Amino acid sequence: MSKRFLNDDFFESMESSIIEIKDAESLPPLCYTDREFFEFEKEAIFNHEWLCVGRTDWVPNKGDFFTTSIVNEPVVVVHDRDGEIRAMSSVCQHRAMLVAEGSGNTRTFTCPYHHWVYSLKGDLINAPAMEKTCNFHKEDSGLPQFKLELWHGFIFINLDNDAKPLTPRLAALEPILANYDIENTEGPDADKNIKYDFSWKVMFENNNDGYHANRLHHGEFHDYIPSELAAFPDELPEDTAGYFRTNGTLHKDASFNPTQKALMPVFPKLNEEERNRMAFANLPPSLSLVLTSDAVIYLILRADGPESHYLDLGVLFAKGAMAEPDFDVNMEQVIERALDINAQDVHVDEMVQIGLRSRYAPRGRYSWQEGAQRQFNTWLVPRYRALWEQMKAKQDKAQ
Numbered sequence: 106m107s108k109r110f111l112n113d114d115f116f117e118s119m120e121s122s123i124i125e126i127k128d129a130e131s132l133p134p135l136c137y138t139d140r141e142f143f144e145f146e147k148e149a150i151f152n153h154e155w156l157c158v159g160r161t162d163w164v165p166n167k168g169d170f171f172t173t174s175i176v177n178e179p180v181v182v183v184h185d186r187d188g189e190i191r192a193m194s195s196v197c198q199h200r201a202m203l204v205a206e207g208s209g210n211t212r213t214f215t216c217p218y219h220h221w222v223y224s225l226k227g228d229l230i231n232a233p234a235m236e237k238t239c240n241f242h243k244e245d246s247g248l249p250q251f252k253l254e255l256w257h258g259f260i261f262i263n264l265d266n267d268a269k270p271l272t273p274r275l276a277a278l279e280p281i282l283a284n285y286d287i288e289n290t291e292g293p294d295a296d297k298n299i300k301y302d303f304s305w306k307v308m309f310e311n312n313n314d315g316y317h318a319n320r321l322h323h324g325e326f327h328d329y330i331p332s333e334l335a336a337f338p339d340e341l342p343e344d345t346a347g348y349f350r351t352n353g354t355l356h357k358d359a360s361f362n363p364t365q366k367a368l369m370p371v372f373p374k375l376n377e378e379e380r381n382r383m384a385f386a387n388l389p390p391s392l393s394l395v396l397t398s399d400a401v402i403y404l405i406l407r408a409d410g411p412e413s414h415y416l417d418l419g420v421l422f423a424k425g426a427m428a429e430p431d432f433d434v435n436m437e438q439v440i441e442r443a444l445d446i447n448a449q450d451v452h453v454d455e456m457v458q459i460g461l462r463s464r465y466a467p468r469g470r471y472s473w474q475e476g477a478q479r480q481f482n483t484w485l486v487p488r489y490r491a492l493w494e495q496m497k498a499k500q501d502k503a504q
């Protein structure tokens with residue numbers, strides 16, 4: 106990696122993105138556009154943080170699997186014969202064909218190219234016509250395994266086998282999530298592999314930006330969830346893996362659909378306070394949750410380059426909601442509104458990405474209603490800084 110701009114000045118300049126919101130400014134624009142920075146970011150974040158890749162209800166039965174990828178790493182997640190959910194590389198250890206595509210149910214993964222066969226645990230169990238090959242041992246050629254952790258029904262993997270567990274570092278989010286009982290929700294199939302040509306960070310910031318809510322989406326889309334009622338928690342624990350904000354609503358049980366009120370059953374454990382606000386929980390770099398009285402919207406972001414990412418978008422409802430007689434009709438209304446709001450967001454995100462490439466791209470100042478952007482910066486910058494310090498130490502040692 107060359108160090109065109111990776112230097113002490115560059116990382117020191119990021120300090121102004123994590124100070125108090127009244128004084129803070131956004132990150133340097135090249136953090137959103139530059140290939141070299143993305144390679145740095147992969148090591149600072151994606152190679153060591155927990156990455157959400159899906160939900161347990163995508164693989165309910167033994168033999169069920171789905172494939173995905175993040176930072177161009179092909180992954181297969183499978184519910185194995187012992188009932189365990191595991192994640193592994195889908196790259197065949199012969200000549201790198203992918204042993205699985207899409208999703209389905211299977212007893213083994215047979216590579217279509219030369220028919221090497223892997224068990225659902227990733228062991229290589231058959232490799233035809235390899236008996237004359239010297240020093241070839243099937244047990245050395247299993248599919249590489251990823252660390253995996255489950256959290257509220259979400260499946261997280263880690264590309265770093267020494268990574269610290271995720272769940273203990275999410276304690277700050279538990280009080281906000283508890284009454285939605287997300288583990289016991291249900292929902293229609295997620296809309297997967299939506300490709301966007303803008304940075305994963307632009308998407309992450311937009312998902313959680315209360316400042317634009319009743320401005321970009323003014324009118325019937327969002328006025329009942331006004332930016333003025335945004336609230337941000339006091340300082341979160343330093344090692345937290347996620348953060349959240351809340352936003353008050355102008356009426357109880359507000360929800361995103363043309364009626365502006367819950368159409369699906371309200372999550373039964375929610376208290377009065379929770380029914381009069383929405384909450385936004387974020388687990389960078391890959392999961393963003395929008396919590397309303399009758400729906401939990403989840404966005405799984407899968408970066409594949411500095412200026413592009415894939416999105417898996419799903420919605421969860423209280424148990425039993427999908428059996429309600431009006432479910433399909435109500436769902437149509439939810440989708441209609443979601444598409445309208447999403448079209449406005451995506452247009453802005455695409456234009457922001459163009460703006461970020463400009464020589465005039467700013468390090469912009471924040472409104473108090475953008476506290477979540479500072480929260481995001483506070484999550485990112487120490488991780489960038491830590492890798493930079495490691496790189497410098499390594500360099501010093503080598504000299």
Ligand code: FES
Binds near residue numbers: 199200202218221
């Ligand atoms: Fe998979 Fe050859 S690449 S069997």
